[in-house]
Amino acid sequence: MxxxxxxxxxxxxxxxxxxxxxxxxxxxxxxxxxxxxxxxxxxxxxxxxxxxxxxxxxxxxxxxxxxxxxxxxxxxxxxxxxxxxxxxxxxxxxxxxxxxxxxxxxxxxxxxxxxxxxxxxxxxxxxxxxxxxxxxGQSTNDVIPTAIRIGGLLALAHTLYPALDQAIAALNEKAIAFQDVVKSGRTHLQDAVPVRLGESFRAWARILADHARRVKLAAEDLSVLGLGGSAAGTGLNTHPDYRFRVAELLSELIDQPLHSAPHLMAAMQSMAPFVAVSGTLRNLAQDMIKISHDLRLMDSGPKTGFKEIQLPPVQPGSSIMPGKYNPVMAEMISMVCFQVIGYDTAITLAAQAGQLELNVMMPLIAYDLIQSIEILGNAINALSEKCLQGIEAKEERCLAYAEGSLALVTALNPHIGYLNAAAVAKESLETGKSLRQIVLERGLMGEAELAQVLDLETMSLLPETGN
CATH class of the missing domain: 1.10.275.10 (Fumarase/aspartase (N-terminal domain))
Known part of the structure; x- marks a missing residue:
């Protein structure tokens, strides 16, 4: 041979x-x-x-x-x-x-x-x-945009959607577990009014749920197929029933609803569905970056940072400093999200670079879109399994920050006025005296009323949920 x-x-x-x-x-x-x-x-x-x-x-x-x-x-x-x-x-x-x-x-x-x-x-x-x-009866010009659609739908169904569901579940579980933990809020990286640690996690779960909804909405356009348009959308060299039968067969093969586009030329020329899905991935990525950075800040320390939570240590963190553990899962997902945002930019540029009856940049769109979906899904899945599910609260640290925050003075505004409250905060910062001590010394409020106003449990409740 x-x-x-x-x-x-x-x-x-x-x-x-x-x-x-x-x-x-x-x-x-x-x-x-x-x-x-x-x-x-x-x-x-x-x-x-x-x-x-x-x-x-x-x-x-x-x-x-x-x-x-x-x-x-x-x-x-x-x-x-x-x-x-x-x-x-x-x-x-x-x-x-x-x-x-x-x-x-x-x-x-x-x-x-x-x-x-x-x-x-x-x-x-x-x-x-x-x-x-x-x-x-086919052409690269109708097969490849259809393949991007099918590939995107498969990647979403098999990778990203399950990963988001798992992350949302893990965050909601921690929200329940940490609901009674009061911590200092922070705005501008400065002390703010107290919040519940559980509500921080519940907020993240809601953010991801909203992103899942947006991705699914954008992905609906992936179900509209230009297959059957042949070279330029006219259906040259195809059987009249071909495009409808192919859409029906593909629906069965991937177990998702698909249908032939009402205008094959439009479905073959425009890359807008891919840009739309990529845009939702970019949006998800930017919030995942924010969440990952929050996790790193809240876990910072252990002696010189916030250390309000403990992320699970999954590997040694230094080649020279013994006993050091880094928030590597949160670091990893930030890098993945940076890449997804870069892919989105490339997809946007490629989508507008088509001319007349064809977009020649489809190979780049195909790789970057499916890769974005899969690496983002894999990263969120790893974050859930290796990080979110094992987070522990440092309750005493959280409470100490909450009780020591000058932002508690905000609760005094309706009772003693903004200027008096500002003077109390200034004196507390200069002298080290507690807000409670200064208010009582100045005779601005009675002890019983002050205790009620500065109750951290009540102060940190969310009105939407009441818990």
Whole structure:
């Protein structure tokens, strides 16, 4: 058996290693784009394979390709979806515009595996063609934006949504556990009125729940498919029923509602759905950064910082200082979120860079959007499991800060007036006397009334929840 086979395209002949399942167009792309070493994300490959499975079934049912070839393509996609030949998708993320190189990589691998299933040899494209059979009625121009949609929906369902649910649950559990812990609030990084530690966690849970709602709302547009538009949105070389049947089949394959776009050209040209989803990820990322920074501040110390909470130590924190533990999970998620924000900027620039009937920057959008969803989901999941679920409250430290805060004077405003309250705070800061002592010495309030006004438990209640 020869070590290579000869394949031909419109540019000529090339030797292809006999062991590989990709073909001549993939080989040219590998040679042309040795850019980053980054290969297509597995979820993106899955999305492309699911599209090829649905299109093979539809084209077989509609009589557009022979039934045995349709069945062989479907079997090939199933085998790869189950884990076989995953190393055959080799085109760099930074490649030919629109994603033609990756698309042909998919088509060639499926064609060659289908040939084997039919008892033929790899490279015999007269029998099963990457273009005429695997890609029948399709174009890179409608397949790739559909793959971004399917990949995004899969990544959200399998990664980000479960991670957000877990984080929200962990924060709500801590909200209940810490509800009776009173701590000093802080605004401008200065002392503020007392709050409940539990309410801080409950607020974070609500913030994440609101973000989950926003992401899901934006993701609804991913269910509108331009598949069937072919090269420019006109549906050239497709069966009249093809686009509707493919949308129905894909809905079944990913167990999510999908439908064909009312205007295929619009669905193929505009990258707006991807920008919208990416924008919600950016928004989520900026709040996750804020939460992670809050966790680090509240855990700072142990002797010279706030140390109002204890984050679980998961690894030694220094190569030189023994016994040091750092808030590494919170640090990690900030870095991931910075990357997500960077990806969002790239997606926005790529989305506006299309011309006329095609956006050639789709390979970048595909990688950055799906990568954003997955790394953000994985990071939030790790934060929940390695950090949020194991947080402990330092109750005595929290109470000491709350009782020593000059911001308690705010509660005196309605009783002694703003100027008197400011004078009391100033004297307390200068002399070290407590607010209570100064108010009583100045005869501004009686002891019983003062005790009621400065009750930390009452002062830190939230009116919305009453607890």
């Amino acid at each position: 020869s070590d290579y086979r000869i394949e031909r395209d419109s540019m000529g002949e090339r030797q292809i290693p006999s062991t590989v399942y990709y073909g001549i167009q993939t080989l040219r792309a590998v040679e042309n784009f040795p850019i980053s070493g980054l290969k297509p994300l597995p979820t993106y490959v899955d999305a492309c394979l699911l599209i090829k499975k649905a299109t093979a079934i539809a084209n077989g049912e509609l009589g557009c390709i022979p039934p045995e070839i349709s069945q062989a393509i479907v079997q090939a996609t199933d085998e790869i979806l189950q884990g076989n030949l995953r190393d055959q998708f080799v085109v760099d993320v930074y490649q030919a515009g629109a994603g033609t190189s990756h698309h042909m990589n998919i088509n060639e691998v499926l064609a060659n595996r289908a040939l084997e299933i039919l008892g033929d040899s790899k490279g015999n494209y007269q029998r099963v063609s990457p273009n005429d059979h695997v890609n029948y």
